[in-house]
Amino acid sequence: MNQNATVTRKAVYIGTIAVLLIPLFWLGQPPVTEEQGRRPGGLLSQVREREELAQASLGDIDPASESMRLVTLGMRGVAANILWSKAHDYKIREDWDNLAATLNQIAKLQPNFISIWEFQAHNLSYNISAEFDDYRHRYRWVTRGIRYLLEGTEFNRSHPRLLWSVGWFTGQKIGLADEKLQYRRLFRVDDEFHADMRPIRRRAGIDMDSFEVLGPDRLPDNWLASRLWFKLGQEVILNRGLRNDIQSITTYQGKDNITSYYGKSPLIYHSNVAMAPINYATALEQEAYFDLLLSAWQLASDEWDLFGNRQIPTTWGVNLRLNELEDLHKQNQEIVSDLEQYKPGLKEEILKAKRSTLPEEMQSALSKPDKERTMMDWGNVEMSKKLLIVLPQEMVAHSGFPKAHRVKARAIAQQASDLELQADRIERYRSIVNYEYWKTRCDVEQLETTLRARRLVHEGEELLDATKLDEARTAFEEAFVIWGDIYKQYPNLMGDVTSEDVYHSTLSYERLLSQLDLPFPTDFPLMEMANAFRRAEGLKELDVADDADAVVAPADRDGAEKQPEDVQETSPPATEKSPTDGQEKQAAERQGR
Structure with missing residues (x-):
């Protein structure tokens, strides 16, 4: 009896296994390519293909990699x-x-563990490269780290983080390192590395012969190459895969959301594309390629505008466009104008009350005529604009607003409140990427006057090195007048990268005047800005002449011999002091940078 039960149980087990093989075959059947076409395979195969989880969807299948994973028998970790x-x-x-x-x-x-490629590539390019003394050896290890990332894209060709990392390393490590001038020169002529960046088999890549990559001397530029790598990452995010061509993505196809960026901020991800041409233009300034500057800043401006018009996914569940801020403020002020019809003069009354609560320095700056305002005054005027905005809610809540119209006005004010919430979110995002500064910078750098100012500063530096002091002084002073006018017109450029570069040129000008045994002129256009930087660095403020006539023009100094009475009347100012050794050393170090 027991023996028959055992046999029966075994038969049931075997029969059950045989029956289960049918659904298992249906679920796990692999796709098959036949003469008539391609069969999709079983359910699991279809799910892997639809969700792009199969190895063939992620990237190339490497026999050596598959063998290693099988040999470890579950001990891969x-x-x-x-x-x-x-x-x-x-x-x-x-x-x-x-x-x-x-x-x-x-x-x-x-091969599909993204952190491995990112971590070890950073290890090669940043940590190991620093162990070598020769910058050529360091450059080779920097490019070896980028090659490691490129190899990772073979196995993860549709992963935007790896493509972003290739763009970041190519731009930031080569273009912002202490050895950036040498690295950029080596990159331009590194044909072997350029070949590795091109598309190979199914690996992502860019055309290094494209006009979009070529910089000075018609050679590839690292910043322009990084821009195209960032664009490849955008393409992957927006289209769930790479196409054969590289295009500027301007429209969304309903696939863009926070999860598509794999831990990267959408705002920062898209800003990198726009910052690459800005960094390219800045590099051209430092390398004195002035003939290419206007076109470079035009490209930067176009890319920044494209970034501002792009929809940015947010954690609030809505998309934002950074360029919408001005339109939102305009709509809000139109609502304020509509509400003012119920109580004429109420807006000015609220503005007057707000102006009275401003800090004393802002009130003083607002009360001065334009011609009398200093650069600090212009900065205070710019800051006060954001504090002197009248909101619809303030008008409705004001005690002077007619009660008979408040119910209707509250409904209108609620619409304005929604607009203000959207504007506040955009302002937060704009502040993260310093959007307004870079937009203004792109516009200002395209002006002929700005280009002339940069040429003059460069000429002044070269003439100073050649000890042609009078010509250098003329070039510097003409440039500083132009920069002073620019900062008065665009005060938000002060205190940032642009003014820091100009400040370094004032140190050269200070060294020049010390060689000529002259004090700083009392009407120096950039005195406030230069002293602000000096205070921040703990340096003594610039010495100025007590009398403007103490500054002798080169023509007077080189002209006819002075009469004895002129010599007796001319004496060095009592306040003039020679810079200390420490100040000269600090100024020389900054000039060297």
């Missing part, structure tokens, strides 16, 4: 930990060959 420890040990011992081999093994073992 343990093997990976051992290899990571070995890689760290080789780095400490400076065994670079074994380190590179170990990193390749880690990549074979975990």
